[in-house]
Amino acid sequence: MSATSSPHKFEDAAYTEEWVAYNEKQYPQRAVFIEEFVRTLKLQDGALRVLELGGGAGRLAEAIQQECHVDSYDLLDSSPAMQRLARTRLSSSKVTQLIKADFSDAKWPDLVSSEYDAVVTMQAIHELRNPAAVPLLYGQIATVARPGASVVVCDHLPVEPRHRGLYMPPSAHLAAMAAGGLANAEIIRVSDAMVLVRGEVTAARPDADGLFFWSRA
Template sequence: MTDAATGTDWQAWQDSWDRQQEWYLPDREERFRVMLDMVEAVVGTAPRVLDLACGTGSITDRVLKRFPNATSTGVDLDPALLTIAEGHFAGDARVTFVTADLKDPDWALRLPHGDYDAVLTATALHWLYSPQLAVLYGQLAPLVRPGGVFMNADHMPDPATPLLNAAERAHRHAGMDRARAEGVLDWAEWWAVAAADPVLAEPTKKRYEIYGEHADGDTPDEAWHARTLREAGFAEARTVWRSPSDALVLGLK
């Protein structure tokens, strides 16, 4: 939608974020499709969703398009991406956004609900180091209702295959070069455009004060995620989708 007060086209910002992310994740829509397939298979078509580290609300957008009777709570700390999300979903009573730092032990107290059918996240939690992520998984287990699901789609390389990993990286970088030739903005270019926008300039400045160029973190493999989710209190956990470099791990409560 377009903001009548500022003239900002929030749909255009949402679309540009998606294109920038697809620069790095050409199979991004496939992981979203499988994620929502599993939501439907396990908890049905009217889920209460927690969109964790939601960014611009990419997961929420796809949830509501596929499941019109769903509701979603988006939680993030990034003021620029939340500004886009709030503008994009303005007036939609199904959506709530919460500003919270997932490193804060009390972050979940800010949520409007005590539990959720599905907690979903994609390409975000690699900003945390493994010990921090293990703590977060322990905090998430009580937020997922019995029979509900948690899913994390992220970079989860296999350390046992370094040569294959290197070949995959080279192939992916070649794809990035093609995207650049087609005029797609990369991460740094996208943020430079946001910093120059009159509406997003101040939120982007605050975002860099929080994160710098990019937050640190690490990328444990999918076996670590499944094991840590079981240790956190999920009854079952395993990979439900895989690409050469990324995986979607599901924890069933």
């Protein structure tokens, strides 16, 4: 399946600010899903080292840091405009590191740590623009997270014909986690045209050097 192009202009500061404000109003249900992220991460013991892919303006990062015991929080995003918004929102955080990178680029794992306790992403995984690439992303996540780490993913559902080939149904999310080498994949929540799923990094992690990864570049 070929990738679809992105209509977004996140390199533009004004567009990005308008898009973030619009999404806050368009998706009020995000608050419920953010609560589920927090609840899921609270099930893990000890201080968490967290990586967020496509962290955007930092809303999820803010909630997780407020409610969970977080030792470090790496927020990865490819948009400088988004990172400026996140830096403002998280200005009081002492554990956040902003990383400018695109998670569709095969080299992103080289820019982060290798022992995360949790990897999260909120309404961003569809930016791969190709569902066939999602299992490969999970394979890369497994190279930077410790065995037993949680991988928690929220995204839109394909409720309209135009969404097919971009968003994934719940069963496809579970299948992608399994195909990417994650264990114990489960659906945490499905509502309001969104889904939240969780998987777990296994003890046998793939070799990053030998992992083929699709890139839209």
